[in-house]
Amino acid sequence: MGGSKMPNVYEINVEGGMSSLSIANTNLHEHVPNEAPIVSSYNDRIRPLLDTVDRLRNLNVMKEGIQLPTIVVVGDQSSGKSSVLESLAGISLPRGQGICTRVPLVMRLQRSTSPEPEIWLEFNDKRVDTDEEHIAEAISITTEAIAGSGKGVSDTPLTLHVKKAGVPDLTMVDLPGITRVPVNGQPENIYEQISGMIMKYIEPQESIILNVLSATVDFTTCESIRMSRQVDKTGERTLAVVTKADMAPEGLLEKVMADDVSIGLGYVCVRNRVGDETYQEARMQEEILFKTHPLLSMIDHDIVGIPVLAKKLMQIQGTMISRCLPDIVQKIKEKMEVSYFELNKLPMVMTSTQEALMTFMNIIGSAKECLQRILVQGDFIDYQDDQTMHSTARLADMLGQFSNNLHAQPVIEEFLMDEIKVLEECKTIGLPNFIPRSAFLAILSQRIDAIHTKPVEFITETWDYIEGVLLSVLTKYSENFPQIQSSIKRAGRNLITKIKEQSVNRVIEIVEMEKQTDYTCNPEYMTAYTQKIAAQENFIYTVVNNYSNVHSLTAYGFGEVTVSHLRTYDAQLLRQAFDMKVRITAYWTIVVRRIVDNLALYLQFSVKNLVNNQFHKEIVADLVSPGGGGEVEKMLEESPSMTSKREKLKNSIKVLKESKEAVATIADQNSG
Numbered sequence: 001m002g003g004s005k006m007p008n009v010y011e012i013n014v015e016g017g018m019s020s021l022s023i024a025n026t027n028l029h030e031h032v033p034n035e036a037p038i039v040s041s042y043n044d045r046i047r048p049l050l051d052t053v054d055r056l057r058n059l060n061v062m063k064e065g066i067q068l069p070t071i072v073v074v075g076d077q078s079s080g081k082s083s084v085l086e087s088l089a090g091i092s093l094p095r096g097q098g099i100c101t102r103v104p105l106v107m108r109l110q111r112s113t114s115p116e117p118e119i120w121l122e123f124n125d126k127r128v129d130t131d132e133e134h135i136a137e138a139i140s141i142t143t144e145a146i147a148g149s150g151k152g153v154s155d156t157p158l159t160l161h162v163k164k165a166g167v168p169d170l171t172m173v174d175l176p177g178i179t180r181v182p183v184n185g186q187p188e189n190i191y192e193q194i195s196g197m198i199m200k201y202i203e204p205q206e207s208i209i210l211n212v213l214s215a216t217v218d219f220t221t222c223e224s225i226r227m228s229r230q231v232d233k234t235g236e237r238t239l240a241v242v243t244k245a246d247m248a249p250e251g252l253l254e255k256v257m258a259d260d261v262s263i264g265l266g267y268v269c270v271r272n273r274v275g276d277e278t279y280q281e282a283r284m285q286e287e288i289l290f291k292t293h294p295l296l297s298m299i300d301h302d303i304v305g306i307p308v309l310a311k312k313l314m315q316i317q318g319t320m321i322s323r324c325l326p327d328i329v330q331k332i333k334e335k336m337e338v339s340y341f342e343l344n345k346l347p348m349v350m351t352s353t354q355e356a357l358m359t360f361m362n363i364i365g366s367a368k369e370c371l372q373r374i375l376v377q378g379d380f381i382d383y384q385d386d387q388t389m390h391s392t393a394r395l396a397d398m399l400g401q402f403s404n405n406l407h408a409q410p411v412i413e414e415f416l417m418d419e420i421k422v423l424e425e426c427k428t429i430g431l432p433n434f435i436p437r438s439a440f441l442a443i444l445s446q447r448i449d450a451i452h453t454k455p456v457e458f459i460t461e462t463w464d465y466i467e468g469v470l471l472s473v474l475t476k477y478s479e480n481f482p483q484i485q486s487s488i489k490r491a492g493r494n495l496i497t498k499i500k501e502q503s504v505n506r507v508i509e510i511v512e513m514e515k516q517t518d519y520t521c522n523p524e525y526m527t528a529y530t531q532k533i534a535a536q537e538n539f540i541y542t543v544v545n546n547y548s549n550v551h552s553l554t555a556y557g558f559g560e561v562t563v564s565h566l567r568t569y570d571a572q573l574l575r576q577a578f579d580m581k582v583r584i585t586a587y588w589t590i591v592v593r594r595i596v597d598n599l600a601l602y603l604q605f606s607v608k609n610l611v612n613n614q615f616h617k618e619i620v621a622d623l624v625s626p627g628g629g630g631e632v633e634k635m636l637e638e639s640p641s642m643t644s645k646r647e648k649l650k651n652s653i654k655v656l657k658e659s660k661e662a663v664a665t666i667a668d669q670n671s672g
Ligand SMILES: Nc1nc2c(ncn2[C@@H]2O[C@H](COP(=O)(O)OP(=O)(O)OP(=O)(O)O)[C@@H](O)[C@H]2O)c(=O)[nH]1
Pocket: 075, 076, 077, 078, 079, 080, 081, 082, 083, 084, 094, 095, 096, 097, 098, 099, 100, 101, 175, 176, 177, 178, 243, 244, 245, 246, 247, 270, 271, 272, 273, 274, 275
C-alpha cells in the first residue's frame, strides 16, 4: 500500500464540545487529514513534553540511572500485544502464534503533517530505513541481528520510529510475551529471561503498565497480571487492554465490571485486525462489533475501541510526563554534580617523574596523616561508620580482653600440691623454716610457662589488626593509582611483618624477664602477703590435728579448698607450702599487672613509632630506592581501568549535560 494513499487511522470528532477520537474516514481516496482544535491544543501542550522525553530517551539517559515515564506493553504469549500496537500505529508488525517479539521493541509514534510516512528502525546506534510494507520483515531481520536466528530473547532494545499523519503521539515498549514452558528451540530458562526483562521495565514507578489480556482467558490466571501486581499492588499505574473481544464476547462485560485483578487505570476492550483486513476495515469492524453485538454493545462506549485506547494512553502519558519531569530535572542536576565531583577526584594525567614523585609523596603523606588520626589521636572523621577502623578504641578493647584473660585464676586441682611437689624436689640439708629460693622460682616459672603464649598471641593479633587498618588506609589513598597500589600495599605488609617480628621478640623478653627474677617494689605485695599469711597457723592446725570429718576449709584469699589429701604430710612441709602459696599468689598479681602494663606501654610506643617515623621512611625507601624497580615511574602511565573510568564519567557528564539542555526549556516554562 502506497504511503500517500494511507489514510489517517484516527480523525477527531468533536461532539457537543467534547472531543473524542473516532473511526477514520474509510474512503481512502477522499481522506483529508483533519484535527479538531481542542485536540490540537492538547497535542500542542503535550507534544513538547513528549519530544523532551523522547530526546532524553535518545540520549540514553536511562543508562545514567534516570527513569523516564514509559508505557510498557506486557502480556502473556499471543495475548495480542503486537496486534494492539499495530492497531495504534496502523502498521504491520510480526504477528503469529509463536514467540514473535524477542527484544524490547520501543515504538515511537509521532504524528506528522507530511502525507509521506517516515519509518525507520534503530538499534546499537544503527539506523535501518524501511516503509509500511516492509516493517514486519525489517523487524524480523533486525531482531535476528540482535537476538540470533533461534527463538532466544535479548534485552538490547530495538526502536521503531513511525512518523505518520494521524498516529497518536505515543512511545511504548513492547516486550516478549511471558511463557512458562519453553517451546522447541527456546532456551530452558526462557521464563526467567523474559520475566527478568519485563520486571526491569515495569518496576520503576515512572512506568505505565499496559497489560494486554486476551478475552478468551481467565484474567486471574494471567502471568502478566501476577507480575504487574508484584510491582504495582494497587494497580494505580496499570491499564488493561482486553483483546479478542470478537472471539469471546460471552461474559466479557461481567469480567471487566468485576475487576477481579484490580486494574487501577481501567479496562479498554478492543478487536484487532483479523487476517488480511486493512486497518480501516479492522476499525470499521470493531466499531460495528461494539455497536451491534448483543453482548458487547452493553459495554460502556467509553471503554471500547482502539481510538478510546489511544486517547486514554495519550492522556495518561501526558499526565505521567508532567508529573515526573520536575523530578527528572532534579535528578539530572544531582547526577551531574556527582559525576563532576567524581571526575575532579580522579588524578591528573602526569607527564614527568617529578610530578609522579610528588603525587606519590602526597599519597604517603595523606595516608600517614590518616593513620595518625585513627591510630594515635582517636579521630575517626575518615571512617565515621566503620567501627573496625576506630583503632584507638579497638586496641583498648583488645588490651582489656588480654588483661582479663591473663588475670583469670588458674583452676587449682589439689590445694598446695604444686607447692609440696616443688618443695620436695628443692629440699636441702638446712634449717627447716627457710623456703628455698629455687623452689619459689620454680613455682614462678611454672606459672609463667602456663601463660607465656598469651602475650605473644596478643601482640600478634594486635599487629594483624594494625596491618588490616594500614592496608585499608593505603588502599583508600592509592585507589586512583592501581598501577602502584599493589607495590604500596606490599611495602606496607613488609613493614608490619618487620615490626611484628620485633614486637614478638620484645614480648618474649618481657615474659622471660618475669621468669628470671622475682622482684617488686610495690608495697601491695607485702600487704597481700601479710593478710593471707595470718590464716596459716589456723589452717595447719586444723589439717594436722586430723579432724577427719573436715574435708574442706575456707582459707582467706583462696576460698573453699579440700584438705583431706594434705593429712599425710608433716606440719613443717605444709607450713612451707602454705607460705609459698601465699607468696606466689601475692606476687602473681603484681606479675600479671606488670606484663599488661609493659605490653600496653610497648604497644603505644611502637604504634606511635610506626606512624611518626617508620611508615613514611620505610614505604618511601621501599618504592623509591634504586632497587625499588621504578615503581613511582609506573604512575606516569595511567592504568586502563582509570582511563575507562575517566571516559565513562566524561561520557556521563556529556549525556547529562545534553539532557539538562533538553529539559531546560520545559523546566523554565514550568517554573515560569
Ligand atoms: N480475532 C482476533 N484475533 C486477534 C486479536 N488480537 C490478536 N489476535 C490474533 O492473536 C494472535 C496473536 O497475536 P499477537 O499480536 O502476535 O500476539 P503477541 O502477544 O504480540 O504475541 P507474542 O509477541 O508472540 O507473545 C495473532 O494471530 C493475532 O491475529 C483480536 O482482537 N481478535
